[in-house]
Amino acid sequence: MSVLEIRDLHVTVETDEGTTPILNGVTLTIRTGETHAIMGPNGSGKSTLAYTIAGHPKYTVTGGSITLDGEDVLEMTVDERARAGLFLAMQYPVEIPGVTVTNFLRTAKTAIDGEAPSIRTWTKDVTSAMKNLRMDGKFAQRNVNEGFSGGEKKRHEILQLELLRPRIAVLDETDSGLDVDALKIVSEGVNRAKEATDLGVLLITHYTRILNYIKPDFVHVLVRGRVAEEGGPELADRLEREGYDRFLEPVADADA
Ligand SMILES: Nc1ncnc2c1ncn2[C@@H]1O[C@H](COP(=O)(O)OP(=O)(O)OP(=O)(O)O)[C@@H](O)[C@H]1O
C-alpha cells in the first residue's frame, strides 16, 4: 500500500500583481485503492493542487508538506515524482509537435521503469489499450495532442495512465468535454487501472456524472484554496443540487 499525504499545503504563484497565495492550507490523505473526488468553484485552486503535486515550476510551496510513503515529494524533480508513482492527467493537455504518440509512450515507459519494455509485449499492450479506449491505431503515428479534439486528448491521458501504471493518479477534469460514450469509455479505463494496480485516484471534477462511473470513497470541496467540507458520495449530489453558495461569503455591498 502507498499513501500520498498532503499536509497544510500553502502555494503561491507570481502574477502581474505580485506573489498571490492560491492554496491556503490544504490537507488530504490518499491511499492506493481509494478514490477521492475534489470539487469546487472555478478558480478555487484545484488545478494548482494538481500541478503542485506533479511539480510544475510556476507554483511555489511556501508551507506544508507532500509526502509519498514518507518520502518528501517536494524535494523530488518532476521525473523523480513520476518514477515514484505519481501521475497527472492535465486539464489542458499540451501539444508536443515532432513527438509521435508511440515514441512518447515508449520513452515515458522506459524512463519510469528504468529499462525499455520488451518490444513484443509493449506493442501488444499499446494496441490493446488503444483498442479499449476506442482510439484509432492511426493515433500512434500522430504527434502528441497536435490537432487532437478535446475528447481525444482526454483519451490519450487515460492511455498513458493505463500503460504507465502509477500508484497515485491525479485526474484534472478528465471528464470535461467528453460526449456520453467517451465519458463511459474513459471511466472504464480508469476503473481498469484501479483494478489492475490498486491505483489511488484524485479525481477533480465539476460534475457528478463521472462519479456514477468512477465511484468516489471521499468527496472534498475546495473553496478559496482550502478544503471547506468533506464527506462521502452524497456530498457530490448535494453540491450538484445546491451549488457552492453556502461556502462563499456574500459579495460586499458596494454602497456599504
Ligand atoms: N500561473 C498562474 N498565473 C496567474 N494566476 C494563476 C496561475 N495559476 C493559477 N492562477 C490563479 O489561481 C487561481 C486558482 O486557479 P486554478 O487553475 O487552480 O483553479 P481551478 O480550481 O482549477 O479552477 P477551474 O475549475 O476553473 O479549473 C485562479 O484565480 C487562477 O487565476
Ligand SMILES: [Mg+2]
Ligand atoms: Mg482547473
